[in-house]
Amino acid sequence: DIQLTQSPSFLSASVGDRVTITCRASQGISTFLAWYQQRPGKVPQLLIYAASTLQSGVPSRFSGSGSGTKFTLTISSLQPEDSAAYFCQQVNNYPWTFGQGTKVEIK
Amino acid sequence: EVQLVQSGAEVKKPGESLKISCKGSGYVFSTFWIGWVRQMPGKGLEWMGIIYPGDSDIKYSPSFQGLVTISADKSINTAYLQWSGLKASDTAMYYCARQNAYGPFDFWGQGTLVAVSS
Numbered sequence: 001d002i003q004l005t006q007s008p009s010f011l012s013a014s015v016g017d018r019v020t021i022t023c024r025a026s027q028g029i030s031t032f033l034a035w036y037q038q039r040p041g042k043v044p045q046l047l048i049y050a051a052s053t054l055q056s057g058v059p060s061r062f063s064g065s066g067s068g069t070k071f072t073l074t075i076s077s078l079q080p081e082d083s084a085a086y087f088c089q090q091v092n093n094y095p096w097t098f099g100q101g102t103k104v105e106i107k
Numbered sequence: 108e109v110q111l112v113q114s115g116a117e118v119k120k121p122g123e124s125l126k127i128s129c130k131g132s133g134y135v136f137s138t139f140w141i142g143w144v145r146q147m148p149g150k151g152l153e154w155m156g157i158i159y160p161g162d163s164d165i166k167y168s169p170s171f172q173g174l175v176t177i178s179a180d181k182s183i184n185t186a187y188l189q190w191s192g193l194k195a196s197d198t199a200m201y202y203c204a205r206q207n208a209y210g211p212f213d214f215w216g217q218g219t220l221v222a223v224s225s
Contacts, residue, residue: 034211091210095168101151
């Protein structure tokens with residue numbers, strides 16, 4: 001199985017800050033990577049797929065980049081509603097796998 | 108509007124069997140893969156497997172192969188996840204989700220909470 005390692009596991013930032021989360025794959029996955037947001041007690045929501053394509057309806061402050069083994073999710077200006085857990089997922093090789101998650105807290 | 112509606116919460120005893128469901132609407136159910144994701148209390152997301160309702164092709168995660176059964180009935184736009192002998196460690200929230208053409212899950216069910224306790 002392809003392992004995905006996210007860093008950091010937790011981060012605390014202020015409203016308006018630029019936030020970056022990294023996802024590293026144990027082997028190359030081209031751009032077959034997605035990012036999800038899960039607010040507390042809510043269902044996960046797809047933010048980005050194919051490493052950098054924004055899902056319909058997702059605010060433009062979210063962006064993704066990377067290919068191969070290193071990927072990043074960036075929130076350009078953190079908002080209060082962005083307090084959530086974020087997960088990456090590879091869809092290059094079965095079984096699809098998720099990263100362990102990054103919890104984002106608003107200071 | 109695409110919707111996935113899951114069956115309600117379950118409380119079971121160890122060793123009991125269970126089948127939970129996920130009904131799709133608002134799209135052609137048989138032409139999109141449907142997957143199942145486990146989330147244990149306070150933990151992350153785990154990909155369990157997916158099924159293509161059109162021909163019932165299934166791909167399991169090795170971590171869940173033999174422990175659960177995924178199935179679908181395209182005539183009623185419903186996918187299923189079942190256990191034949193539940194364990195306390197199966198206590199979790201289970202989500203179904205539709206896989207888009209690129210692989211990720213673009214629409215999710217509301218989740219089914221399964222609690223297993225003696």
